[in-house]
Amino acid sequence: MGTKTRRRPVEMIEHRATTSAECEQRVRKALTKLTKTGAPFTVTNVCDLAGVGKTFIYDKRRSHLTEAVLAARDASQSTAIQRVDQEIEKTSASWRERALDAEALAKSLRRTVKQREARINDLAGQLYDPEGNHLAEENARLRQLVSTLNHNLQRAQGENDTLRRSLDAARANVKRERARNVTQLFANYSRSD
DSSP: OOOOOOOOOHHHHHHHHHHHHHHHHHHHHHHHHHHHHOOOOOHHHHHHHHOOHHHHOGGGGHHHHHHHHHHHHHHHHHHHHHHHHHHHHHHHHHHHHHHHHHHHHHHHHHHHHHHHHHHHHHHHTBBBBSSSBHHHHHHHHHHHHHHHHHHHHHHHHHHHHHHHHHHHHHHHHHHHHHHHHHHHHHHHHHHHO
């Protein structure tokens, strides 16, 4: 019979132990890389990056490795959750601040309206003299002033419309002149070739 060299169990055990240590080292490196990214990750991500299966990580003989992976996973996911919570808190704080600012502005506007109403009432009261007679001459003068101002406004609007039409025409002329210059330039360029 031929002599076959059989491996002894001790060599196989040492080989498995070495392979197991290498795999554990790869898992720790993968865990470190994933943790440094700051992004949330899962056990599957660790397995894929380390090139091992989930059974290797969840093996009862390596409870310290299982605990380390699960703790890192939970920490990464809680960090993401905390970031989202902070963003939500920031957004809701922003809305609260806007609501408070809007309420303050509304109060300010109400106060201003009340002050103006009081001023209008005061001025309306001044239109009458102490005996209760209406001051007709002052009203006539004010009507004449309003009429003059309306006439001036209409004249200014007419001048504005005339100037606007003139400006539009000038812009159209400039545009047409530029187009003509470009056409001539290309015509001269094609003739020189």
